[in-house]
Structures are given as C-alpha cells and as structure tokens.
Amino acid sequence: MKSLRRFFTRLVSFATRGTQEERLQEEIEEHIALQAAENLRAGLPPVEARRQAMLKFGGVEAMKQDYRAERGLPLIEDFLQDLRFALRLLRKSPGFTAVAVATLAIAIGANAVVFGVLNALILRSLNVPQAESLFIVQHGSDVGSHSYPDYLDLRQRNRSFDDVAVFAIRQSGLDTGKDPSNVWQYETSGNYFDVLRIQPYLGRFFHDSDEHGPNSAPYVVLSYAYWHSHFQNDRGVVGRVVRLNRHPFTILGVAPPGFQGTVLFFASDIFVPIVNHEQLSGEKILNAREIHWMFEMVGHLKPGVTPAQATADLNSVDSYLKKSYPKEESNDPYTLARPGLHGDYLNGPTRAFLTGLMLLSGLILLAACANLGSLFAARASDRSREVALRLALGSSRNRILRQLFTESVLLSLAGGVAGLMGSIVLLRRLSVWQPFPRFPLHVPVSPDANVYLVALVLALVSGVLFGIVPVRQILRANPYEIVKTGSTGAFGRRITVRDVMLVVQIAICAVLVTSSMVAVRGLMRSMHSNFGFDPRNTMLVDTDLRTAGYSGERVPAMQRRMIDAIQAIPGVDSVGSVNYPPLEPPGSWQGIVYTDTTADLSPSNAAADPYMYNVSPDYFRASGTSLLAGRAFSWHDDTNAPRVAVVNPEFASKILGSIPDAIGRYFKMRDGTRVRVVGLVEDGKYKNLTEDQQPAMFLPLLQSPASWTWLVVRSSRDPQELAVAMRSVLRDIDPGMVLAIRPWSSELGGTLFPSRMATVSLGVLGMMGAMLSITGIFGMAAYSVSKRLKELGIRVALGAQRKEVLQAALGRAFKLLAIGSGVGLVLGLLATKVLAFIVYQATPRDPLVLTGTVLAMALLGLIATWIPAQRALSVDPAILLREE
Amino acid sequence: MVLKTLDVLGPLHGYGIARRIEQISGDLLAVNQGTLYPVLLKLEQEGAIASEWGASENNRRARFYRLTREGRKQLQVETQDWEQTAAIIARFFEVKAEDFS
Numbered sequence: 008m009k010s011l012r013r014f015f016t017r018l019v020s021f022a023t024r025g026t027q028e029e030r031l032q033e034e035i036e037e038h039i040a041l042q043a044a045e046n047l048r049a050g051l052p053p054v055e056a057r058r059q060a061m062l063k064f065g066g067v068e069a070m071k072q073d074y075r076a077e078r079g080l081p082l083i084e085d086f087l088q089d090l091r092f093a094l095r096l097l098r099k100s101p102g103f104t105a106v107a108v109a110t111l112a113i114a115i116g117a118n119a120v121v122f123g124v125l126n127a128l129i130l131r132s133l134n135v136p137q138a139e140s141l142f143i144v145q146h147g148s149d150v151g152s153h154s155y156p157d158y159l160d161l162r163q164r165n166r167s168f169d170d171v172a173v174f175a176i177r178q179s180g181l182d183t184g185k186d187p188s189n190v191w192q193y194e195t196s197g198n199y200f201d202v203l204r205i206q207p208y209l210g211r212f213f214h215d216s217d218e219h220g221p222n223s224a225p226y227v228v229l230s231y232a233y234w235h236s237h238f239q240n241d242r243g244v245v246g247r248v249v250r251l252n253r254h255p256f257t258i259l260g261v262a263p264p265g266f267q268g269t270v271l272f273f274a275s276d277i278f279v280p281i282v283n284h285e286q287l288s289g290e291k292i293l294n295a296r297e298i299h300w301m302f303e304m305v306g307h308l309k310p311g312v313t314p315a316q317a318t319a320d321l322n323s324v325d326s327y328l329k330k331s332y333p334k335e336e337s338n339d340p341y342t343l344a345r346p347g348l349h350g351d352y353l354n355g356p357t358r359a360f361l362t363g364l365m366l367l368s369g370l371i372l373l374a375a376c377a378n379l380g381s382l383f384a385a386r387a388s389d390r391s392r393e394v395a396l397r398l399a400l401g402s403s404r405n406r407i408l409r410q411l412f413t414e415s416v417l418l419s420l421a422g423g424v425a426g427l428m429g430s431i432v433l434l435r436r437l438s439v440w441q442p443f444p445r446f447p448l449h450v451p452v453s454p455d456a457n458v459y460l461v462a463l464v465l466a467l468v469s470g471v472l473f474g475i476v477p478v479r480q481i482l483r484a485n486p487y488e489i490v491k492t493g494s495t496g497a498f499g500r501r502i503t504v505r506d507v508m509l510v511v512q513i514a515i516c517a518v519l520v521t522s523s524m525v526a527v528r529g530l531m532r533s534m535h536s537n538f539g540f541d542p543r544n545t546m547l548v549d550t551d552l553r554t555a556g557y558s559g560e561r562v563p564a565m566q567r568r569m570i571d572a573i574q575a576i577p578g579v580d581s582v583g584s585v586n587y588p589p590l591e592p593p594g595s596w597q598g599i600v601y602t603d604t605t606a607d608l609s610p611s612n613a614a615a616d617p618y619m620y621n622v623s624p625d626y627f628r629a630s631g632t633s634l635l636a637g638r639a640f641s642w643h644d645d646t647n648a649p650r651v652a653v654v655n656p657e658f659a660s661k662i663l664g665s666i667p668d669a670i671g672r673y674f675k676m677r678d679g680t681r682v683r684v685v686g687l688v689e690d691g692k693y694k695n696l697t698e699d700q701q702p703a704m705f706l707p708l709l710q711s712p713a714s715w716t717w718l719v720v721r722s723s724r725d726p727q728e729l730a731v732a733m734r735s736v737l738r739d740i741d742p743g744m745v746l747a748i749r750p751w752s753s754e755l756g757g758t759l760f761p762s763r764m765a766t767v768s769l770g771v772l773g774m775m776g777a778m779l780s781i782t783g784i785f786g787m788a789a790y791s792v793s794k795r796l797k798e799l800g801i802r803v804a805l806g807a808q809r810k811e812v813l814q815a816a817l818g819r820a821f822k823l824l825a826i827g828s829g830v831g832l833v834l835g836l837l838a839t840k841v842l843a844f845i846v847y848q849a850t851p852r853d854p855l856v857l858t859g860t861v862l863a864m865a866l867l868g869l870i871a872t873w874i875p876a877q878r879a880l881s882v883d884p885a886i887l888l889r890e891e
Numbered sequence: 892m893v894l895k896t897l898d899v900l901g902p903l904h905g906y907g908i909a910r911r912i913e914q915i916s917g918d919l920l921a922v923n924q925g926t927l928y929p930v931l932l933k934l935e936q937e938g939a940i941a942s943e944w945g946a947s948e949n950n951r952r953a954r955f956y957r958l959t960r961e962g963r964k965q966l967q968v969e970t971q972d973w974e975q976t977a978a979i980i981a982r983f984f985e986v987k988a989e990d991f992s
Binding site for chain 2: 033034035037038067070073
C-alpha cells in the first residue's frame with residue numbers, strides 16, 4: 008500500500024521534475040544561508056562562514072543525485088538521460104554511426120533473410136489441418152515414385168493410414184471461351200481433398216464417389232489464386248463448363264486461399280480427377296503398373312500409429328506386390344517423409360543448404376560484432392578522459408557501463424530495424440519471384456512474427472556482445488592516473504589476437520572479392536559466348552498441337568499453316584519451328600545413332616547419343632544458326648523424299664569421321680534407317696552453358712513429325728506489338744489453341760539461373776566481407792591514431808613531414824591489409840577452381856580479375872583509413888600538448 | 892529522529908531539523924547535513940510528513956515540514972519497535988554468566 012503510493016507520487020514527480028529541481032535548489036540555498044548566518048554569529052569572517060556551511064552540508068551534486076533517486080523513477084530517468092546522451096554522441100560522429108548501423112543492418116538482415124527462408128520451408132508446418140500427422144509415402148528416391156495400380160493396392164491393403172491420396176503434375180490448355188492459356192494442374196485421386204481435410208472456399212470438391220472408372224469425372228476445382236487472377240473472383244463460376252485440352256469440364260468449386268497442396272514451392276492452378284488422365288493427355292498409362300508417374304502419395308497416419316510401424320506395414324504390402332508382379336515392381340523399399348519439400352528428394356539438400364547458410368550468416372554477424380566491438384573499444388579509449396572525470400566526480404562504474412550499453416544497444420536496434428526492413432522487402436520479392444517463367448515454381452517465404460522476433464533478439468544480443476568489449480577497459484581504468492597523465496599506455500608492438508583476426512578477416516574478404524569478380528567475369532563471358540544461335544530479336548511461341556486436338560497428318564499441315572501465317576505479318580524476317588529449343592530447361596531431346604557401317608543395331612554399339620531437333624526449313628535462318636556447308640531443308644524434304652539431316656561439326660567428326668567430307672555421308676538412326684547428311688551448321692550449346700561440345704543433328708519436320716511446336720520468329724519489331732499480332736493471326740487459324748509467347752532472351756533466364764545465382768550470392772557475400780573489413784581496419788586505425796595522438800603531436804612539433812606522420816600512424820594498418828589481401832588473393836585464386844563447376848568460364852588467370860581485386864582491396868583500405876588519417880594529419884601539436 | 896524532532900518542536904525547515912538533531916545528539920551525530928533532504932523527501936512521499944512554504948527567521952522563503960496524522964502513527968509504531976529492540980539488546984548486556992548456571 009505504502010509502496011504503491013510512493014510509486015504514484017514518484018510517477019507524478021517524474022512528470023513534474025523541473026519544478027521540483029527548483030524547489031530543492033532553493034532549499035539548499037536557504038539551508039546554507041542559515042548555516043552561514045549562524046557561523047557568522049559565531050564570529051567567523053563572512054567568506055569562511057559560507058565555506059564552513061558548505062563543508063558541513065557535504066557534496067551538493069552527490070546529494071542531488073540521491074535526492075533525485077529518491078524522488079522520481081531513477082531507472083527510467085537514467086535511461087532517458089543515457090539515451091539522450093547516446094543520441095548526442097552518435098550524432099556527433101555520423102561516420103561511425105553510419106558504418107556501425109550499415110554493418111549491423113547487413114549482418115542482421117542477412118540472418119533475418121536466411122532465417123525467413125528456413126522458417127518458411129522447414130520450421131513452419133504446412134497450411135493444412137493436422138499437418139503433424141501428415142506424411143508422404145516414398146518409394147525409392149526418384150521424383151515420381153508410384154504407379155496408379157500400386158497406389159490402389161497400397162490404399163486398399165495398408166492398415167496404418169486413415170486414407171491415402173495421390174497426385175501427378177501436368178500442364179494443360181484451359182479454354183474459357185476466350186484466349187486459351189496453359190495451366191498447371193494436379194491430377195489427383197478423388198479422395199485428395201478429403202484426405203487433406205480441406206473445405207472448399209466456394210462450391211464443392213470432387214470426392215471418391217464422383218469416380219466411376221476412366222474418364223468418368225470431368226470436373227475441375229480452381230485454386231484460389233487462379234480464380235482470383237483469371238475469373239476476377241466471380242462467384243458464378245461454379246457450374247460453368249470450360250474446355251481442358253478441348254474436353255468439356257465442369258467447374259465444381261474453388262480451393263481456399265493459401266491452400267497449395269503438400270508441395271510448398273509448386274503452385275498449381277487447377278485440380279482435376281486423375282481418372283480423366285487419358286482423356287486429357289491421350290496417354291493410356293493409368294493401369295500401367297510399371298510406369299511410376301505419380302508425383303506424391305500423401306495421407307494422415309491413424310492415431311497411435313508411429314511412422315516406423317507404418318513403414319513396416321507398407322513394406323509388408325510391398326512384399327506382397329513384389330510376389331504378385333515380379334517384373335513391374337522395383338526393389339526400393341517404402342519410406343515415410345515429411346510433406347512440403349517433396350520428401351527426402353528436396354528436404355535433405357534444402358535443410359543442409361539452409362543450415363549451412365544460417366551458420367555462415369551467424370558467423371558474419373559474429374564477425375560484425377567483433378569489429379564493432381573493437382570500434383567501440385577505440386571510442387572508449389578516446390573517451391577515457393571523460394570517463395575518468397566522471398569516475399572522479401563520484402559516478403559509479405555501473406552507471407558508466409549502463410551508458411555504454413545504452414549506446415551499443417541503441418546502435419544495434421537501429422541496425423536491426425534497418426536490416427529487418429531490408430529483409431522484409433527481400434523476402435516479399437523472393438516470394439513472388441519465379442526464376443523459371445514456364446514453371447510455377449516459387450519460394451513462399453513471406454516473413455512472419457517469428458522472423459521479426461529473431462531479428463529483434465539478434466539485434467539485442469549483438470548490441471550486448473559488442474558493447475561488452477570495452478567493459479574491461481573501463482573497469483580497469485584508474486581515474487586518478489588518467490586525469491593526471493592523460494590517456495596513457497604505449498601502443499603495443501607485439502602481435503595481438505586482434506591483429507590476427509583482422510588479417511583473417513581481410514583475407515576472407517579478399518577471397519570473396521576475388522571469387523565474385525571471377526564469377527561476374529564468367530557470367531559476362533557466358534552471356535556473350537556463342538550459343539549456336541542468336542536469341543536477340545527473336546520470339547518463341549510455345550504450343551502443343553496434340554493437346555489442341557491435332558494428330559497424324561494434321562499436325563505438320565497445321566504447323567505449316569502457322570508458319571505461313573506468321574511469315575505474312577509485316578516486319579517478320581523469318582519464321583521457323585523446332586520441337587524443343589536448345590538451352591530450354593529441363594533439357595533437349597536425344598536419340599542414339601549408329602555409323603553407316605554398323606550392322607548390329609544394339610544400343611551398346613551406338614556411335615553417339617546426339618541432341619535431336621525436328622526443324623522446319625527456315626529454322627536456321629530464324630534462330631540465327633549459321634550454315635557452314637551444304638544446304639538447309641526445304642518443304643520438299645518430306646516422307647516421299649530420301650531421309651536427310653543437318654549436323655554440327657562435333658557430330659561430323661565423331662560419327663562421320665571427318666568434317667570437310669561430311670556432306671553426302673550417311674549414318675543410321677535407332678531403327679536402322681539410313682540418313683544422308685546434307686548440311687553442316689555451327690556448333691552450339693544445347694543443354695547448359697558449361698557442357699563440353701556435344702554432337703547435334705537436325706531433322707526435317709516433315710520426315711520426323713513432332714506435335715510439340717516452338718515457333719522461332721525473328722523480327723526487329725517491338726516484342727509486345729509482335730506478340731499481339733502473332734496471337735491474333737494464330738487465333739484466326741484456330742481459336743482454341745494454347746499459346747505462350749515470350750522473347751527468347753528472357754526464356755534463357757532459366758538456363759543462366761545457376762550462374763546468375765552464384766554471381767549474386769558471391770556479390771552479396773563480397774559486399775558483406777568488404778563492409779566488415781572496412782569497419783575492422785577503420786577500428787584498428789582509429790584506435791592506433793587516438794592512442795598515439797600525443798606522440799604524433801610531438802613528432803609534428805619536431806618537424807615530421809606528413810608522410811612520416813602517416814607512416815607512423817597507419818603503417819601497421821596498411822601492413823595488416825597487405826598481408827591479408829595477399830593471402831586472400833592466393834586463396835581466392837585457388838577457390839575459383841571450385842567455382843568453375845558452377846560458373847561458366849570461370850578462370851582465375853584473368854589479368855582483369857587480379858588487378859580488380861588488388862584495386863578493390865586498396866580502395867577498401869583507403870576508405871577505411873581515410874578518417875583516421877585525416878585525424879592524424881590534422882594534429883596540432885600546440886593544442887594537443889596544452890590539452891594533455 | 893526526524894519524526895521525533897518534528898513531533899516535539901512542531902513545524903520546522905530543513906536547516907532547523909538538521910541543527911536540532913545535532914544539538915539533541917550533542918554534536919555527536921554530525922553527518923553531512925545534505926543527506927537530510929533525501930530522507931525528508933522519502934518521508935513526505937510516504938505521507939508521514941507534509942511540507943509547505945513559509946517565512947524563515949531571516950524572513951526568506953523556506954520550506955517547512957510538519958508531522959501528519961499518519962506520521963504520528965508511524966512514529967508511535969517505530970517508537971514501540973525501537974523500545975522493544977532496545978529492551979532486547981539491553982537484556983543481552985545485562986546477562987551475566989551466572990544467570991545460566
């Protein structure tokens with residue numbers, strides 16, 4: 008009760024502390040006046056009377072402090088005071104503040120980003136009810152692991168799951184009456200939504216009871232995102248009939264927002280029953296036990312069943328299946344895995360990768376803390392006189408430390424907030440980023456409260472961490488010595504741990520700078536290397552005629568009509584078609600060939616497994632592939648004419664034996680058909696940029712038809728305009744055809760993805776390394792200059808030149824920088840051997856890289872020592888010697 | 892001591908209290924007079940004393956402290972406490988070895 012009242016009085020007086028301060032002052036004066044008057048009466052002279060009175064009263068400031076402590080809320084008041092003081096100090100040295108905040112922002116931001124990804128992919132559970140009992144059933148370690156009949160048997164015979172569902176992933180053409188487009192679909196078993204315990208957002212889902220044998224359930228469920236983007240949230244879509252690959256399907260309902268199935272990184276557009284697979288794809292594989300094309304099998308374990316029991320149960324079913332179908336069943340055992348990252352296929356690598364990244368970013372933060380700690384120590388030694396004065400005036404060490412920590416935590420919080428904001432922006436962008444334009448692959452990593460919390464905790468911890476560094480220095484400080492002699496202590500000549508740490512840090516930074524330069528150079532070179540075609544000014548139109556309902560003779564006829572129609576558009580130079588363009592992920596088609604003399608056509612006798620392209624006559628012109636010898640195809644190379652091919656020099660030397668005489672020679676296809684080589688085109692890249700030179704052959708479209716068609720359109724017109732024009736002429740031919748039109752250069756983004764990613768991450772790491780070494784060198788140099796300020800002053804007074812002063816002040820810093828950079832450069836050049844696996848044409852023996860690294864390190868050193876050097880040069884011996 | 896002084900002498904200013912304590916203790920307790928003020932503040936916050944401005948002997952503004960009803964109560968309690976403590980301690984000093992035999 009009493010303490011409560013005191014608390015409230017204190018609260019009030021905390022608010023009114025100004026007037027209270029005056030009251031105290033008045034009381035003190037009155038007190039001393041009275042005492043002095045009395046002393047006067049006792050016969051002392053006036054001055055002595057007042058002096059005695061003040062002596063008797065004691066230390067006014069210390070008493071005031073006590074009084075204040077008694078009066079208000081001392082903790083908060085002190086804190087506010089410290090905060091104001093810290094802000095003032097930081098404002099006074101904007102360079103230090105900026106470097107510290109930026110370092111922390113980068114270090115904490117990096118941690119927040121990595122943790123955000125870790126959190127989203129591994130820590131957070133799936134957005135489905137009771138995700139903890141949901142497992143996926145794996146068979147072996149392949150991507151697709153089950154056949155449909157296997158699934159039916161497992162579903163019927165297992166005793167561990169409530170129920171299991173299965174799905175496959177496919178692309179289809181969806182026609183809603185206007186502009187058909189490609190959609191990605193989950194083909195699921197009828198019980199899919201029931202197994203995952205999902206309720207529809209709109210309408211209803213399909214169930215087990217909707218399936219009555221093959222092609223009996225022409226129903227489609229839309230994902231929320233697709234409904235939102237393509238049906239504008241129209242609630243009337245339920246019951247509407249759309250065409251999927253030309254077949255009528257009824258929209259049953261819409262899945263809830265945020266539902267993405269059990270695969271985190273793959274956003275499907277629609278869901279259709281798997282029993283309609285044959286109708287949609289034309290493939291009769293639903294009852295084929297040997298074709299393992301199911302993407303995932305998922306189900307909830309029954310309550311009380313452990314994963315180990317379930318695995319044993321599944322494998323006992325498997326042994327029955329192996330006995331019944333010895334030919335079709337593989338020997339792989341069944342295992343269970345957590346859903347989300349497609350089981351062990353991605354889960355393991357992702358986990359390892361992210362853990363590694365997390366460790367790395369943790370190390371970066373730690374290094375940043377170490378650096379800021381030494382910066383702080385340097386500042387603390389700058390302020391040793393102030394600290395000594397405060398100690399002498401009766402301030403407790405506790406109070407001084409509190410003030411230092413306020414400053415460091417303030418800095419770290421500022422850095423943390425900046426880093427967090429940066430990481431939120433980055434994570435948001437990462438969430439909507441689709442590295443491969445054709446696939447709905449993305450990383451759903453929107454940040455949540457966990458990420459904010461981690462960033463905050465990291466900020467606080469690092470604030471305390473680097474605030475701790477100067478503590479010993481302050482606790483040991485002897486105020487009397489310092490006030491008497493000025494800041495002392497000879498700057499040690501011996502090699503300290505800090506020096507070693509700094510060298511290591513600079514070396515790491517140099518490694519990072521070297522490797523990022525190598526990567527950037529490699530990327531630049533691979534962007535300008537010869538692909539064997541020229542993607543500039545070229546558009547790709549991707550369409551599958553089979554899913555559009557064409558077959559047999561109608562396919563090539565249709566392809567020719569499309570080519571002719573686009574050729575007629577003004578501004579189009581040339582149009583060709585190819586079944587699958589080179590360098591398009593996941594990879595081109597291949598087919599084995601034999602030399603003409605091979606009689607025994609068994610695969611082991613094959614001469615090579617070249618890339619195989621079915622192209623129209625004008626393809627070489629449209630793609631910019633130059634013809635070296637012989638002729639290209641014409642429309643007369645059809646089924647009535649002899650079989651012909653165009654090959655690349657690698658093919659010629661490997662299979663035909665000679666490049667100059669290649670024209671007119673023969674080779675044999677898989678089925679033994681003799682094919683005459685009529686032309687030679689330049690070598691190129693076919694699957695990825697880092698591959699060794701591979702053989703390739705081009706076959707005329709009319710002799711080896713393919714329903715998958717990519718039109719290659721070369722034109723100098725604006726891509727947008729051209730796309731509209733092409734769409735409209737193709738729509739005139741067939742309004743129900745699915746078209747995807749993109750510039751070839753942007754399509755290549757997927758192929759360059761790994762080297763781009765490597766370059767970007769190395770660049771980011773290099774920047775962080777640079778930041779760290781700047782603060783490290785800066786801290787060291789500033790410390791050394793401030794320690795030796797007096798000595799420098801004397802040197803200047805004795806007539807030292809600028810050069811000598813600089814040498815004395817910063818020689819050590821430069822020496823450390825040189826050693827570190829040298830070691831780092833050597834290590835970096837060694838590291839690029841590893842880098843060469845990822846980055847195309849990464850060669851360390853590149854003079855540009857070497858000079859670039861040396862320049863970068865020198866620049867870093869210059870930036871980092873600029874301020875301390877200025878300070879050393881501006882030493883005015885007169886002021887300095889008077890001051891100390 | 893502050894409470895007792897105020898109880899005996901009525902309202903006083905800070906200097907008066909300090910002087911009185913010195914005089915009563917026969918100048919044995921000559922601590923820094925400044926330390927008095929934090930104590931006064933604490934007592935005031937607890938409600939044991941109240942203060943207002945008044946005129947001092949040489950006609951200057953001074954802060955006068957007086958005992959409140961609550962302070963009187965507190966004084967009583969503390970007097971009792973002290974007497975009890977003093978009595979106990981006194982008994983320890985009176986004890987002689989033979990008392991236990």
